[in-house]
Amino acid sequence: MTARPANAHQAKLLKLLRDGGPNSRAQLGDEVDLSRSKLAVEVDRLLETGLIVADGLAASRGGRRSHNIRLAPALRFLGVDIGATSVDVAVTNAELEILGHLNQPMDVREGGLAEGFDGAGIGVPGPVRFPEGVPVAPPIMPGWDGFPVREALSQELGCPVMVDNDVNRVKIGTGIGCGIVAGGAVHRGVTGSAGDIGHIQAVPDGRPCACGNRGCLEAHFSGAALARDAVEAVEQGRSEELAARLAANGTLTAADVAVAAAAGDAAALDLIREGGDRTGQVIAGLVSFFNPGLVVIGGGVTGLGHTLLAAIRTQVYRQSLPLATGNLPIVLGELGPTAGVIGAARLISDHLFSPA
Numbered sequence: 001m002t003a004r005p006a007n008a009h010q011a012k013l014l015k016l017l018r019d020g021g022p023n024s025r026a027q028l029g030d031e032v033d034l035s036r037s038k039l040a041v042e043v044d045r046l047l048e049t050g051l052i053v054a055d056g057l058a059a060s061r062g063g064r065r066s067h068n069i070r071l072a073p074a075l076r077f078l079g080v081d082i083g084a085t086s087v088d089v090a091v092t093n094a095e096l097e098i099l100g101h102l103n104q105p106m107d108v109r110e111g112g113l114a115e116g117f118d119g120a121g122i123g124v125p126g127p128v129r130f131p132e133g134v135p136v137a138p139p140i141m142p143g144w145d146g147f148p149v150r151e152a153l154s155q156e157l158g159c160p161v162m163v164d165n166d167v168n169r170v171k172i173g174t175g176i177g178c179g180i181v182a183g184g185a186v187h188r189g190v191t192g193s194a195g196d197i198g199h200i201q202a203v204p205d206g207r208p209c210a211c212g213n214r215g216c217l218e219a220h221f222s223g224a225a226l227a228r229d230a231v232e233a234v235e236q237g238r239s240e241e242l243a244a245r246l247a248a249n250g251t252l253t254a255a256d257v258a259v260a261a262a263a264g265d266a267a268a269l270d271l272i273r274e275g276g277d278r279t280g281q282v283i284a285g286l287v288s289f290f291n292p293g294l295v296v297i298g299g300g301v302t303g304l305g306h307t308l309l310a311a312i313r314t315q316v317y318r319q320s321l322p323l324a325t326g327n328l329p330i331v332l333g334e335l336g337p338t339a340g341v342i343g344a345a346r347l348i349s350d351h352l353f354s355p356a
Contacts, residue, residue, distance in 0.1 A: 003049035003050065003051055004352060004354070004355065004356035005046070005051070005353060005354065005355050005356070006045065006355060006356070007042075007355055008355060009032060009034060009038075009042050010042050010045065010046055010355070011353055011354050011355055012031075012032055013028060013032065013042060013043070013046065013052075014046070014051060014052070014071065014353040015349075015350075015353050016028060016031055016032075017052065017069065017070060017071045017094075017095075018071060018094060018095055018096065018349060018353065021070065021095055022055045022056075022068045022069065022070035023068060023069065023070075024067075024068050024069075025039060025040070025043055025067075025069065028043075028069075043069060046069075047069070050072055051071065051072055051075075052069050052070065052071055052072060053069065053070060053071075053072050053073070054067040054068070054069060055067065055068040055069055055070040056068050070095075071093075071094035071095060072094065073093060073094075075093060075094035075118050076091055076092070076093065076099075076115065076116070076117050076118055077091070077092045077093075077094065077096070077117065077118060077119050077120065077121065077345040077348055077349055078090075078091055078092075078117045078119070078120035078121070078157065078159075078344075078345070078348075079091075079092060079120075079121050079340070079341035079342060079343070079344035079345035079348075080120065080121070080122045080123065080341065080344055081123045081166055081340025081341050081343075081344055082106075082122065082123060082124045082125065082166070083106075083125055083166070083173060083174060083300075083340075084107075084125050084140045084141075084173070084174035084175060085105065085106070085107065085174055085223075086103055086104060086105050086106055087103070087104055087106045088101075088102075088103045088337070088338075088340050088341050089101070089102045089103075089104075089341065090102070090338065090341035090342070090345065091115070091117075092341075092342070092345040094118075094349065096342055096345050096346060096349065098338060098341070098342070101338065101341065103337070116158065116159070117157055117158075117159045118159060118160075118352065119159050119160045119161070119162075119348035119349070119351065119352045120153060120154075120157055120159055120160070120161045120162075120344075120348055121161075121162050121163075121164075121343070121344030121345050121346070121347035121348035121349075122149060122150070122153060122161060122162070122163045122164075122344060123163075123164060123165070123166030123340050123343060123344045123347075124138070124141065124144070124149065124163060124164075124165065124166055125138065125140055125141060125165075125166050125173075125174065125175050125177075126138020126139065126140065126141050126144070126165065126175075127165055127191070127192045127193040127196060128163055128164055128165050128188075128192045129191065129192050130163075130164060130188050130192050132148070132150065132151075133148070133149050133150020133151070133161065133162065133163030133164075134146055134147065134148055134149065134150070134163075135147060135149065136191065136192060136193070139175075139199070139209070139210045139211040139212075140174060140175050140210055149161075149163045150162065150163045160348065160351065160352060161348070162347050162348045162351050164186075164188075164344075164347055165177065165179075165188075165192065165195070166340055166343075166344075167179045167195060170197070170279075170283065170295060170296065170297050170298065170299075171298050171299035172221070172222065172223075172279065172297065172298075172299040172300070172301040172302065173222065173223050173299035173300040173301055174222060174223045174224055174300075175198050175218055175222055176197060176198030176217055176218045176221070176222050176279070176299075177195055177196055177197060177198055178195040178197050178286070179195055180194055180195050180290070197217060197282055197283075197286065198216060198217050198218030198222065199211050199213065199216045199217070199218060200216065200217055200282050200285075201213070201214075201215045201216060201217075202215060202216065202217040202220055202221075202278045202281065202282055203215040203219075203220055203278070206219060206220060207219040207220055207225075217278060217279065217282050220275070220278055221274075221275030221276075221278050221279055221301075222301070223253070223254045223300055223301055225275075226254045226257055226271060226275060226301065227251075227252050227253050227254060227256075227257075229271050230242050230246075230252040230256060230257050230260075230268070230271060231246065231252050233267040233268075233271065234246050234252070238266075238267040239260065239265055239266075239267035239268060240265075241259075241260040241263055241265040241267075241268065242256065242257070242260050242265065242267065242268060245259070245260065254300060254301050254303065254304070255303060257271055257272065257304065258272075258303045258304050258305070261304065261307055269307060272304045272307045272308050272311065273307065273311045274311075275301075275304075275308070275311075276304075276307070276308045276309070276310070276311025276312045276314075276315070277311050277314075277315055279308075279311075279312050279315075280311060280312040280313070280314060280315025280316050280319075281315050281319065283295060283312060283315070283316050283330075284315055284316045284318075284319035284320045285319075287316055287320040287324050287325065287328065288319075288320045288321065288324060291324050292328070293327075293328070294328070294329050294331070295316070295328065295329070295330040295331070296331055296332075296333050297309060297312065297330070297331070297332050297333065298332070298333035298335070298339050300337075302332050302333065305332070306332075309330065309331075309332055312330060313330050316328075316330060
């Protein structure tokens with residue numbers, strides 16, 4: 001990308017086109033507080049930069065028909081979602097439609113990304129010092145502390161790069177975290193560690209956690225914890241379904257627990273409900289403190305579906321005050337396995353579609 005919006009009006013126009021797709025000048029004018037002449041000036045300047053292009057005739061609103069405009073189809077963003085056990089990579093256009101998508105197993109502890117990109121967004125599973133794009137003491141990423149991810153990948157890819165913690169909702173996967181959105185912007189905290197709810201104590205003097213403490217939510221309910229508890233259920237003779245899957249595959253994962261639960265396995269259902277109860281207890285505290293308007297649950301463990309969601313909702317609605325929960329939706333994320341890469345692409349587009 002050779003250009004950036006020159007002012008806040010241009011930035012808003014670009015984001016409207018990103019989120020809403022092609023549109024007419026007249027309809028865009030309804031969304032921004034600009035006179036027709038001023039809007040025409042800003043649109044023409046964006047056309048000159050190559051960030052937007054004409055896109056056919058708009059629907060008539062009376063009088064002369066104008067052209068639709070859209071973000072330049074040639075713009076490409078790279079979204080990378082680095083997890084503890086895999087890396088997810090997608091190429092999107094400027095409207096964040098996925099053009100190509102690849103998922104590869106990877107142990108984040110070991111480290112180790114033809115087409116050019118206009119920008120890349122990177123999500124990593126741990127706290128990030130956001131202005132520099134540097135991970136800070138991430139519990140499940142030993143060896144990454146202080147590594148200049150943003151600088152290194154920017155040099156490698158030859159484009160602007162933004163790096164952030166990979167959570168922008170309550171995310172339950174190998175780790176557990178949450179993103180806090182206030183006033184339309186992500187709240188990261190002074191040092192980038194806001195929302196690290198996986199290390200809130202859920203069980204007094206409970207299981208040891210990778211962070212060095214005991215009883216953390218992440219130590220009791222995450223992908224790894226669920227797999228561990230599933231193996232324990234088999235060893236105790238509590239699940240024939242999980243025993244069969246362990247015998248067939250040699251290991252168990254959260255996905256195995258989801259399949260067993262769908263088949264009506266009592267032990268698997270109990271594991272999900274217990275984890276949902278503990279997660280719901282922590283979220284209830286957050287709801288009482290922050291009074292959000294929406295809670296979205298995402299991440300790999302959401303394959304556990306509505307059994308998990310019901311347990312979380314029960315605890316939140318039971319423990320938080322009715323004033324905070326009376327109109328509070330608690331829902332599963334709709335983007336599924338592409339949530340991370342789409343969020344990463346949106347991160348870099350937010351940066352590039354802001355005034356230089």
